[in-house]
Amino acid sequence: MxxxxxxxxxxxxVAFAQSDHRRDTDELSEVEMVMPVLHRVLARTGLKxxxxxxxxxxxxDYLAGxxxxxxxxxxxxxxxxxxxxxxxxxxxAWALYEAWVKIQTGEADTALVYAYGKSSPGSxxxxxxxxxxxxxxxxxxxxxxxxxxLQARALIDAxxxxxxALAAIGARSRTSAETNPHAQLRGPVPQGEYQVAPLxxxxxxxxxxxxxAVILAAGDVARGLCERPAWITGIDHRIEAHGLGxxxxxxxxxTRLAAEQAGVFEGTVDTAELHAPFSSxxxxxxxxxxxxxxxxxNPSGGALAAHxxxxxxLIRIGEAAARIHRGESDRAxxxxxxxxxxxxxxxxxxEGDRT
Amino acid sequence: MSKxxxxxVGIGQTKHVAARxxxxxxxxxxxxxxxxxxDAELTWADIDAVVIGKAPDFxxxxxxxxxxxxxxxxxVGKPMLRVHTAGSVGGSTALVAMNLVAARVxxxxxxxAFEKQSESNAMWGLSLPVPFQQPLxxxxxxxxxxxxxxYMRRTGAPDTVGSLVAYKDRRxxxxxxxxxxxxxxxxxxxxxASPMLWDxxxxxxxxPSSDGACAMILTDREGAARSPRPPAWVHGGxxxxxxxxxxxxxxxxxxxxxxxxxxxxxxxxxxDPRREIDAVEMYVPFSWYEPMWLENLGFAAEGEGWKLTEAxxxxxxxxxxxNPSGGVLSTNxxxxxxxxxxxxxxxxxxxxxxxxxxxxxxxxxxxxxxxxAQFFAMWLVGAEQPTG
Numbered sequence: 215m216x217x218x219x220x221x222x223x224x225x226x227x228v229a230f231a232q233s234d235h236r237r238d239t240d241e242l243s244e245v246e247m248v249m250p251v252l253h254r255v256l257a258r259t260g261l262k263x264x265x266x267x268x269x270x271x272x273x274x275d276y277l278a279g280x281x282x283x284x285x286x287x288x289x290x291x292x293x294x295x296x297x298x299x300x301x302x303x304x305x306x307a308w309a310l311y312e313a314w315v316k317i318q319t320g321e322a323d324t325a326l327v328y329a330y331g332k333s334s335p336g337s338x339x340x341x342x343x344x345x346x347x348x349x350x351x352x353x354x355x356x357x358x359x360x361x362x363x364l365q366a367r368a369l370i371d372a373x374x375x376x377x378x379a380l381a382a383i384g385a386r387s388r389t390s391a392e393t394n395p396h397a398q399l400r401g402p403v404p405q406g407e408y409q410v411a412p413l414x415x416x417x418x419x420x421x422x423x424x425x426x427a428v429i430l431a432a433g434d435v436a437r438g439l440c441e442r443p444a445w446i447t448g449i450d451h452r453i454e455a456h457g458l459g460x461x462x463x464x465x466x467x468x469t470r471l472a473a474e475q476a477g478v479f480e481g482t483v484d485t486a487e488l489h490a491p492f493s494s495x496x497x498x499x500x501x502x503x504x505x506x507x508x509x510x511x512n513p514s515g516g517a518l519a520a521h522x523x524x525x526x527x528l529i530r531i532g533e534a535a536a537r538i539h540r541g542e543s544d545r546a547x548x549x550x551x552x553x554x555x556x557x558x559x560x561x562x563x564x565e566g567d568r569t
Numbered sequence: 570m571s572k573x574x575x576x577x578v579g580i581g582q583t584k585h586v587a588a589r590x591x592x593x594x595x596x597x598x599x600x601x602x603x604x605x606x607x608d609a610e611l612t613w614a615d616i617d618a619v620v621i622g623k624a625p626d627f628x629x630x631x632x633x634x635x636x637x638x639x640x641x642x643x644x645v646g647k648p649m650l651r652v653h654t655a656g657s658v659g660g661s662t663a664l665v666a667m668n669l670v671a672a673r674v675x676x677x678x679x680x681x682a683f684e685k686q687s688e689s690n691a692m693w694g695l696s697l698p699v700p701f702q703q704p705l706x707x708x709x710x711x712x713x714x715x716x717x718x719x720y721m722r723r724t725g726a727p728d729t730v731g732s733l734v735a736y737k738d739r740r741x742x743x744x745x746x747x748x749x750x751x752x753x754x755x756x757x758x759x760x761x762a763s764p765m766l767w768d769x770x771x772x773x774x775x776x777p778s779s780d781g782a783c784a785m786i787l788t789d790r791e792g793a794a795r796s797p798r799p800p801a802w803v804h805g806g807x808x809x810x811x812x813x814x815x816x817x818x819x820x821x822x823x824x825x826x827x828x829x830x831x832x833x834x835x836x837x838x839x840x841d842p843r844r845e846i847d848a849v850e851m852y853v854p855f856s857w858y859e860p861m862w863l864e865n866l867g868f869a870a871e872g873e874g875w876k877l878t879e880a881x882x883x884x885x886x887x888x889x890x891x892n893p894s895g896g897v898l899s900t901n902x903x904x905x906x907x908x909x910x911x912x913x914x915x916x917x918x919x920x921x922x923x924x925x926x927x928x929x930x931x932x933x934x935x936x937x938x939x940x941x942a943q944f945f946a947m948w949l950v951g952a953e954q955p956t957g
Contacts, residue, residue, distance in 0.1 A: 288812060295828070298808055299809070302650060316668055348630065348634075348688075552636065
């Protein structure tokens with residue numbers, strides 16, 4: 215076993231669960247959507263909510279259309295007696311990071327991390343415009359697909375890709391999703407019409423409702439809960455300038471920096487779960503993470519097959535970990551993103567013990 | 570394994586006011602951050618990571634404002650985390666930043682919380698209707714007033730206690746240059762004559778709606794050794810949550826608050842908080858929460874909190890001063906209010922609290938709560954580096 219952790223404690227993903235991601239879940243409240251996933255992930259370890267050292271979640275009030283939406287969702291955890299708990303208004307991947315830090319302090323040996331998002335009640339393209347600079351950009355309502363199309367155009371102009379290559383990414387993702395029972399779009403899906411040129415329907419993520427949960431554990435506790443824990447040997451995240459004119463959209467400096475800090479380049483990667491909601495973003499991330507053709511990228515189908523906003527990044531970590539649990543990967547990289555055109559990026563390296 | 574001791578070496582606040590029309594959100598947060606850096610005599614290059622918190626995004630109408638604020642807070646190329654735990658968020662944000670240093674993941678972290686309430690309307694931001702769920706009944710006051718009533722009925726507290734708290738906190742605020750409300754003509758009679766809003770809560774017993782930001786620089790032992798001014802050392806910090814609504818919940822004295830305080834005292838080695846703690850910055854958005862939290866935090870026996878308030882124990886010159894800064898009753902940029910409590914506690918043990926300094930304050934507590942008295946975050950800071 216050649217694993218080297220760069221931090222005080224060895225921490226692993228020991229269990230992962232997710233909902234079936236769907237275009238709409240009108241009949242379910244957020245609590246009703248989250249609770250079965252929490253029960254499933256706890257059942258995988260035999261732990262009860264009260265035995266968890268720390269709980270952290272990620273979600274966004276803007277998707278729910280109301281303030282403090284997460285206060286009700288906490289009911290799904292069964293937070294009584296009172297629990298040590300926190301919440302990030304970010305993708306659940308960052309909640310996992312906060313939980314990992316908590317375990318590093320030694321104050322907890324286990325953590326429950328969950329995330330959820332219901333995009334169906336509103337127009338997610340419009341909602342996401344509210345995350346832009348409120349004085350100069352947001353009043354113009356440039357939607358997330360239009361911004362991603364700018365990035366795709368920059369990539370094509372730079373000779374980094376072309377529309378056929380982008381179509382192949384979409385096709386590969388949705389074909390991979392055939393074996394993922396939780397994915398929303400499975401099997402070959404036509405590339406479709408232009409949404410915003412050069413991006414066609416197949417280059418864009420579906421609108422999804424969904425939830426995911428992960429359990430983290432340290433050292434021997436992890437070994438006791440999971441046959442083959444997915445050790446987080448490195449994890450880091452970085453943010454870039456907000457203004458699109460201040461960044462080279464054909465590159466992801468923050469992903470590369472986070473990858474260096476997480477130790478991605480210190481070994482061979484066999485699997486990559488990338489949070490690339492648009493096919494063009496996979497091109498950028500592959501370059502930043504130096505992933506060759508030998509790496510299995512998004513075997514789950516990725517965000518192009520299901521994109522529950524706020525949970526999609528955590529799902530990447532969960533899917534990568536699940537492959538290690540099943541013995542299908544020895545060293546995987548998982549990635550999550552936030553903000554327009556990959557502004558903020560988190561990278562984790564997950565490794566299984568080798569016999 | 571041992572945690573790295575964590576020190577507060579820089580604190581910055583804005584002058585809190587009803588509306589900062591002269592700055593953008595970015596300008597507001599940068600003002601607080603720059604003051605914290607100046608206090609620590611550090612530059613942006615010394616900061617390894619940024620942890621930011623605020624209350625609901627609906628208050629300013631910006632979803633995930635950390636994305637837009639990354640440039641203003643010197644976070645480009647660095648890790649940036651955004652915490653949101655309702656009203657306790659300012660405290661939770663500081664604790665997440667503290668953990669980054671304690672875990673030795675980063676050495677020096679900038680943490681900041683803000684609210685620019687003038688960009689929106691907090692009352693209605695909190696009152697969006699939700700199908701099949703109990704609404705918050707026109708802002709927070711409507712939710713909390715029945716629990717104040719329950720406290721009065723349970724303890725037999727006379728109905729004059731709430732106004733004493735408001736009168737005290739508004740006078741304390743006159744000594745704090747950053748406080749929002751500076752009511753130089755305040756009298757007890759004026760508080761008692763103010764209109765009833767949510768019976769028994771009067772207008773002058775409620776917090777204002779403020780624009781403001783608060784920032785702190787947290788660092789490790791090496792960073793503390795270089796600090797130009799005395800650091801405040803974190804002796805304990807904890808968060809606890811419980812559901813908002815369930816049959817067994819005690820809204821007057823939630824179990825999560827008790828457990829959170831007990832965890833902090835355990836970490837800090839405190840057995841008698843009333844005697845061993847020199848100043849408390851307590852989250853009191855409605856005046857009656859002072860006696861209620863005195864009991865919840867273990868400073869008074871159950872049913873006795875109001876007696877401490879009535880006897881003047883919590884006054885600036887009492888033996889357990891509560892909210893020497895003027896508290897949330899005088900300054901309430903909601904997302905920042907918890908961090909202001911944490912920062913003011915740190916100012917006290919650093920001896921940097923100016924006119925509202927408590928003489929010889931060696932240990933002080935910062936307290937925050939949020940949701941329907943659901944989320945709690947607290948820390949205890951001291952003038953001495955913790956032992957062990």
